[in-house]
Amino acid sequence: MPKRYSTVRGREFGAGMRTAIAHSGMTARQIAAVMDWQEAKVSDMLTGRGGVTLMEVAMFLSVCRIPGAMRDHLLGLFPLLDVQGLWQLHGEHSPIWSRTAHAHVDVAKTLVSWDSHAIPLLLRTPEHMRAILAASPLVPANELDDRLRAFEELLQLRGSVHNCAFYLRESALRSQVGSLEEHLSQLHRIKHLAGEAGITIKVVPQAVGAPPGMAGPFTLLKFKEAAYAPMVWTETENSSLFNEDPSSVKGIETVVRGLDAVSLNPKESTRLITLLLAEEE
Template sequence: MRSRELDPSASPLDYYGYELRRARESAGLTLAQLGAIVFCTGSLIGQIETAARVPQRDFSERLDAALGTDGLFSRLVGLVLRSQLPSWFQPYAELEARAAYISTFQAQLVDGLLQTEAYARTVLGLRDRTDLDSRVAARLERQRILGRDEPPATWAVLSEAVLHQEIGDRHVMREQLAHLLTMQHRSWVTVQVLPFSVGAHAGLMGSFALLRFEKDPDIVYSEDFVQGHMTANPQAVKEGSVRYDQLQAAALSAEDSAALITRVMKERYGNEPTPRRDLA
């Protein structure tokens, strides 16, 4: 049966599938032959070529090695995964990737840039598990900006409630808190915890983020239960900046925050990892 023809201009996913088929056929390989080389089934190759499945980064890197495509698919997969983010969030993700400074306050959850895969899977799968693998991969793809040679300076203030709100299970939470401690060792990442003892604080209205750029206007971003809201309005940015300064001042130092994270991790989630439930 003739496989359907893709319009490469329809979406990043269609373009990826179109280029994959073209590269495979140029190499004289069948679906099964290429699948054997990159350690997957020929059926999976066919599904990606017809835009029925979303490719992952490790798969793309193996394709480049197998087909000698000089990093083509490793570059394309970033666009593909970003296209899997909610449509209302994509403009923010594009700006986030260009920001020189990222400052976030989170009242209930670990910020997406600092989430582990298991934590992200639990959060994203709470209400809808459709295409969950692709949505998790898209969130993890956002985090690649922190590993760049020149990453954005990233500052996260987390309510202490974030540490105690058990997402997934004890193993997931222990892994997540350990990851926060690891991120603290990165020179461009700072994590502070806003303790319960502060009482009323400048973040009571909810989570928000500030993006600063080398040349473009600053952005303030917030979300409700439906979608996100982004503005460069100078008064809104000024208000967000003042609130964030107040939160930073009220939060524990990075060192004391790490000590609190460590204590909660041990006391609430155990010294040893607990058997992990299947979250897939």
């Protein structure tokens, strides 16, 4: 029986199955006909709502003729589709393109992002991001342009989110990343975004030495689909965590309220950015 909800693991599985279908050169309807399935059964599988057995998944993948590593990954995910949350270990360095992050930002209704020491990811300009990537010993030089393209695609997806709130520290605004020209461009970009409908930017002033959220950056996502539970996305140098546990989400919501209590309001934040620009220009 298909579930009325889906987990991030289930959606990761569904995305992989869609890739398998594309690899086959057939449509979902054609594969359903080969399997003697109703199309609704394929749809439930692709949305991570279940309705299929492990044997049926293996048969479906055999029809798609996908590479063995991809097959093993999907078959390994399948028994754990009901487990909330997904911790992705990337090895030495993160992938160029995060299918999971892109897919969930794309369908988010609201987004709240905080970074304890830097400009939040989805506020960065491509030039700012290039400087950060170039400084990392874990980013191969020959991947820099591809990673920037993936980042710019993520920024485009963020543009479709109805309501975004960003919290950042004054120290992050003052820290020059890249050239002075790139630094000023980043400040101008944040000031411009602060004036856009659906975007709220609040700055934690320098005087707040230890604000809530010192443990590190996070992005809290809530979704248009009722079947998608709220989720907290966090990144490290070489791992990603997508956490749907209700208690964990509630904890992050408490951190957000704490940040809100110590931050400048949006007008004060914009005024501060204007003053910083005047100091630098």
